[in-house]
Amino acid sequence: MSDDRTRFETLAVHGGEPRPAAGGSVVHPIYQGTVFETAPGSSHGDVRYIRMGTNPSQRHLHDRLASLEGAETAVATASGMAALTTALHSVMAAGDHLIAAGTFYGGPARFLDEHAARLGWTVDTADPSDPATWSEALRPNTKIILTESITNPLIRVGDLAGIARFARRHGLVSVVDNTLATPVVFRPHEVGFDLVCHSATKALNGHSDIAAGAVTGSHPLIARVESALSHYGGSLDPHAGFLLSRGLKTLALRVRAQCANARALAEFLDGHERIAHVSYPGLPGHPDHGRAAALFDGFGSMLSFRPAGGVTAAEALVKSLRLPYAASSLGGVESLVTLPAAGGHSSPAEAEGIEEDLVRFSAGIEAAEDLVADFGRALEP
């Protein structure tokens, strides 16, 4: 089911599902067992054990995830942070160097700030939109270039195809966090990224009720991630994996509805007299609009904006909205709104670029008219 001609809606339902179905059930069962019989004479690699991610429910989920990202294979992890840190550990050794997008999401940015030196890794940051900064950061011991498909919370789209080509040319492993875009909007392997990481806690599951992550890529690279994962112990429990696999069935429907809502709201806010600035790649005035239009199918479910009237106006707006929850996280069926600078979300370095009146919005699947009406009312003087 993973052939290129299959449309994403179909893949989300059927991709990676075994035919004939296990036991004839159209829903793959949950194997909760931790350990499975081994045939006499089998090797260590044949052992099936839950921490190694080789329980049948885990393998089924891996096939589903690989199919959606168009990858050879995949591995599920206990969180998005486990996906990212395990991917980095699978490539980096003491003495190695890594180039990270300067805009990176707080969690991994703080991981690198606090742990890279202890691990013997050196890190330089670069601007995902400016190839000159990648070349400047490159060293003989560089192993990885790490970026995001849509940055959080500034909602920018870097030169993604260029970064993947740069990595290929210099023998680096390119790693991209595709959480904000999802494979509905962007499939990084198609432009040459080696490893794609997700916080499946967000849109892949979509219902704000589990922690999970995923890494997709080639067989040799994912074998290294699996090995690191089994040693660090971050595999995903099959019951959470079952919920994730169920969430994936509606991924295309949910994300397309979220993109439509984000766009409707961005267009409404863009023309509004009480809004100073809106960042949404679907707006023709966004600096990365052309790039997003060329690379993406849709423009994503996330936008950020700054009200006229500064942080007081931003806080008042968040307080008077009735539909979106005031909460961090993103990608679920319910709209969320947050002030990233206030939420302790950003790393100190990152905070420099994040104004305190910046409001981030994660579109849910409510009716666009209701969201726009709620913002319209909340913005009334």
Ligand SMILES: *Cc1c(COP(=O)(O)O)cnc(C)c1O
């Ligand atoms: C939430 C998030 C993560 C971390 O994922 P967890 O599931 O919370 O561990 C990583 N990257 C991005 C872009 C995220 O939004």
